[in-house]
Amino acid sequence: MNIKSLELINFRNYNELNLSFDRGVNLILGKNAQGKTNLIEALYITSIGKSFRTKNDRELINFNKNNAFIKVIAEKNSFDIEIDVELEKKGSNSSIKRIKKNKKILSKTSELINNMLIVVFSPEDLKLIKDEPEKRRRFLDREMCQISPSYYENYLNYRRALKQRNNYLKDLNRDNLRDNKTNLDMLDIWDEQIANYGSNIINQRKVFIDKLDNISNKIHSGITENREKLRLKYEPNIDFLDDKEKQKDLFLNLLFEKRNKDIENKTTSIGPHRDDIAFFVNDIDMRNYGSQGQQRTCALSLKLAELSLIKEETGEEAILLLDDVMSELDTNRQEFLIKTLDENQLFITATEIDEKVIKNIEKKGKKTTIYSVDNGNVEIVREK
Secondary structure (H helix, E strand, O other): OOEEEEEEEOOEEEEEEEEEEOOOOOEEEOOOOHHHHHHHHHHHHHHHHOOOOOHHHHHHOOOOOEEEEEEEEEOOOOOEEEEEEEEEEOOOEEEEEEEEEEOOOOOHHHHHHOOOOOOOOEEEOOOOOOOOHHHHHHHHHHHHHHOOOHHHHHHHHHHHHHHHHHHHHHHOOOHHHHOOOHHHHHHHHHHHHHHHHHHHHHHHHHHHHHHHHHHHHHHHHHHHHHOOOOOEEEEEEOOOOOOHHHHHHHHHHHHHHHHHHHHHOOOOOOOOHHHEEEEEEEOHHHHHHOOOOHHHHHHHHHHHHHEEEHHHHHOOOOOOEEEOHHHHOHHHHHHHHHHOOOOOEEEEEOOOOOHHHHHHHHOOOOOOOEEEEEOEEEEEEEEE
């Protein structure tokens, strides 16, 4: 698939913008803090309804305005798709969001999933391997939500139930729990929901990571000329069981066992919100012992595997957003990246880009359009 056009009104530092894009490579160049990342952020929002930079939609609206608008027209399976996202400030701290597909309002954000297939790769992703587990969980959730509406629903319901349980735990102590059956009943309700949605998440993550492991291993071997073997291992916070009912029963039993501890600490101590992924290169754990170069190669392999998996699952080539990441990769990794992505539409932001990289892109027969961004103003400076 490919994005044909983008329209913005009052989004970040853009007052009004209309752009058309090439189905090949779109290079977005400019100095820092001019709005390059804002452009691809807007594109990404149309894929899962969320930004990859902030959880607060209010930040997306121009500081001096009350509303913002994003419109993307894309081609998928030879048909055009139009996605509109409207944002409106409410009160002093909140905002509301309305999403339309082909002019029809979507009742749930999950209805947006699997329409716009977009993968983003930023400098933060290069630190994915060595950073804290939360970053790896965020990667999992972000990528799985995009291709699986059922995962998106389980994720939202789990987060909602977890938040409610944690809020309830903050109001409890051991004494009033012992004397009040209502408190126990309420905890049982939250435990049931958490175990139900959490078990689904564990199962879906295991399947996803196993597929990613197989694909990324082949890609990593290609990047390293068969010198390194990459393996991914899912590390669930609760033992994985193939049987979903047994998984749920195990989850419930553990929640009950940890109940007093959770009341004391005012938080839920077990569940997929504490999962992790391990990365091994030639049997060495990259989180603790990998060099920076190895960790970056692992991250690159992971992103390319993600694109392959989307193709495998949906039959469509995903769009890749490279946000200021080319300068972080050495020449060999840059060339491998470009060589691998013959069929994908690319959006690349950078302060500048080596002419050799542009020539390598054009050697592959991909049309290249270069845009210059200056304080929210965008111009085409080269088409080739």
